[in-house]
Amino acid sequence: MRINRRDFVKLTTVAAAGLAAVPAFGGLSKAFAAPAVDRAKNLDPKWTKQTTSVCAFCSVGCGLLVNTSLETKRAVNVEGDPDHPINEGSLCAKGASSIQMTENPDRPGKFLYRAPYGEEFVEKDWDFCKKRIARLIKDSRDKSFQEKNDKGQVVNRTMGIASLGSAALDNEECLAMHSFMRSLGLVYVEHQARI
Known part of the structure; x- marks a missing residue:
């Protein structure tokens, strides 16, 4: 046939x-x-709060509607925002599964760390990682900080750290990140969309 x-x-x-x-x-x-x-x-409004967000997977910037439980303060649903001008409510496969970035029992809570010149990896938790990153930023800033330039002008900058922003951040997150980087004295602040 x-x-x-x-x-x-x-x-x-x-x-x-x-x-x-x-x-x-x-x-x-x-x-x-x-x-x-x-x-x-x-999604009963009695026990959830709906907020808008931006998808964090790529630099398109699709809009999301995130429903958060008022009891557990955890996301219970993520879907496309029909009022968003970019995606108009539709999401790709990654965006549709974006709830798994935060609400995923299989997401690792520990990380492998190898000390400088070490040969073995050791499991570490989030607190260790955050403290280690903060310590490295502080040490690098202290080593490369310039209070004055060659002409004697006050510049208060660090030349040893750079920041590369993400196009998946919304305006508020970009402002917070940019303000933090400038408060550290960074000069090299760049964005993914310009590269």
Whole structure:
């Protein structure tokens, strides 16, 4: 039997409609309707707070709607923002799964650290990593800090650290990051979108 593309689409559409309508297959129509009902129940404004955000995966800057539980203060749902001018509510596969960046039980909570000139990796937690990064920033800043330039003018800058911003940050995050970098005295502050 020869079949063209148009006939194939017609056959698959009829087959899918038939499967969804037949309760003998476990009530597929109920299975498709259940997530929407559950989702509406989960997004009840009585116990969640909805905020807008920006997807952090690439530099397109798609808008997200994030529902956070008022009880646990954790994200319960992330979806595309229909009022956002870039994505108009649609999300790619990465953006649709962006809730896994924060609400993922498989996300590692410990990290492997190898001391300078060391040969073995040792497991460390977040607190160690944050303190280590802060210590390295402080040491590098202290070593490369210039209070005055060659002409004797006060510059208060550090030439040993650079910052590369992300296009996935929203305006408020960019302002906070830029203000922090300038408060350290950084001169080399760049952004991903310009490179």
